[in-house]
Amino acid sequence: MALNAMKHSLAELKPGEHAALIEIHAGKGALGRMSSLGFTPGVDVEMIQNYGHGPLIVSVRGTRIALGRHEAEKLLVQRAAA
């Protein structure tokens, strides 16, 4: 998948970084689950914990959510003004 210079995968964010969610690539069931948890286009996502391997923790709409790295890689984000 060709990534636009502006788009990154959520998994690339470092702890403390904020980004706006742009695209969610997930199966239909996962899409429904993730959107009800607050992952909708445009929402602000903050990386809470990311050690570069294994699962990571983000904060979305005031809730901490653990994501598998594989799931996080399928969420495309745009970093907040650097």
Place this chain on the structure above:
Amino acid sequence: MTTWHSPTQEKIEIRTAESAVRTIALAGQPNMGKSTLFNLLTGLNQHVGNWPGKTVEQRQGSFRFEEHAYQLVDLPGTYSLTANSPEEVIAREYILREKPDLVVAVVSAANLERSLYLVSELICLPVPLVVALNMIDVAEQEGVQVDAAVLQAALGVPVVPVVATKAKGVKDLLNEVELVFQGRRILMPRLPEVTDEHRLVIDQVSDLIRPYVPGIYPVDWAATKLLEGDVEMTARMKALLPATRWMDAHAILLQHEDAILSIASGRYAWVERVIRAAVKRPRLGQVSLTDRLDRWATHPVIGLFVLAGILGLVFWLTFALGSPLQEWLDTAVVAPVAGLVSGWLAAAPAWLHGLVVDGVIGGVGSVLTFLPVMVIFFASFGLLEDVGYMARAAYVMDNFMHLMGLHGKSFLPLFLGFGCNVPAITGTRVIDAPAARLLTILVAPLVPCTARLAVLAFLAPAFFGGAATLVSWGLILLSLTVLVLSGILLNRLLFKGERTAFVMEMPLYHLPNPRTIGLLVWQRALSFIKKAGTVILVMSAAIWALSYFPGGTLETSFLAKIGGLLAPVGGWMGMDWRLTVALLTSFLAKENSVATLGVMFGSSQGSGLAQTLAATYSPASGLAFLVVSLLFIPCAATVAVIRQETGSWRWTLFNIAFMLVLSVGAGVAVYQLAVAVGV
């Protein structure tokens, strides 16, 4: 009738039947303190069962408040009302089909934005709604303040602040409910708006499906669910609509496949508007309690040590406190009861005496002595879950679980399995993906439960004396290694290495609630006692009969014959017919193997039995016996629950066969190896 898409809903009529029992449904997302509120209102007047035809727990209870009887139904905790799992279908079907008189939505002040998402769906249903704003204390601890009055004005339905863990605000909540019932609260709910584009699509779909939608569903609502790609509603309408009409509807839906995202965005936009004025956020840079604790608890390396430390502590507590209690129950309660009954039956026929004293009291009684061990284990587990730690355990174990094609969530039921495999298998309900859930069920019986650990704790010193502790730890490690290898193998062979998404909420840490934990333990204990009184009772009697008839002695019994038939297999593992029979009786309940050996060696006293066994069997035979005991087929109760949860005899039998091959294979390997190295 209801124009749910308009900014405000018409006033909702309350059905007022003065004397009748009022039914209230309790709705809420997971981790909102919904169960705590339910327990607080109903106390012990509650009934736990399953929703009809589903493997989802159903809790109902009753209470009285100011001259009125209330029936409280605890709906499954769900993040939305769109069918991602059976839980959502149950929650919405209950509201639409059973029409409770009122719905109380439990939301968390500490998680307001996310928790109001469900409210944005509930508020569109034709039922009166009252919002219980829970966990104000947790929110304050995180620096968040919520103004309930402002929220109420924005939502157009009553909002009552409560702290369920401290029983605060519950009376206010019930007073508000009472006002709604008396018609003295006018509900003017403000509903989420629908974008023009979607309005058009929803209208098109509505027109197509209108004549065919069952009366209980608002047509617009059904159309929205279709647009959201709701699996259950899609299947339902596909079956109800004539084929050509469905094709038309389906064509429209296909053009808007991603509609779920904009619908969800619309609901969240509504939530943002509702909370804008009501919530004061913490100052930036404030480090919350959860952040501080998670630095350790979710660290990829330190987190594992934290988990290991906590697990060690739980086991230490369970056995240091539980084992003496178990022994006490055995010697101070079960033995005297057996003696007493034995006295009463002195004149009865020998078979009746044997059936009651050896079969029923011996079987059921010895199983019941496990109660303290289980209570302590489940109380520890309940505590860890209630404070919010278990999600962290799942998180740090995620990498490891990937080895088996599973993810972190599967660790929770497996951990529960150390207490008892039965709740472990029902506990797999937390896993979203069916394949991952099935795989977790298949490996769960390999977790050594308290009963097997107790057998190990009794027999290891008999066979190995001073080396017992080392051998015991080695065997537990072996059994967990076998579990992981089995998981890897089954995942490759049966599930073709399928992987499932790991998405899990990490709840905020909060102080435990003794009532919640107490009720959890009480329910587990109750179901264990019920099991002892039914399945185990019948099986005890049956096994006893096999061990008594036709000759009246064990040596000439059917059981001995079965043991004799299996002797060749036993021989490869260095086991004689008595050890083989002991193993067979462990199918009834794992700890039975010790009781059976006790019967066969004519010794009811623990220490005497240990010495006899040490003198009779070589350490190699003992080792093989312990290995097979740990890995042997699941006990009868576990088999029953595997059948219930998988809904399939094929998988149940596969599971039994798999573990039979595994345990015998491991037994033979260990024995032959031990003999080869000269143990």
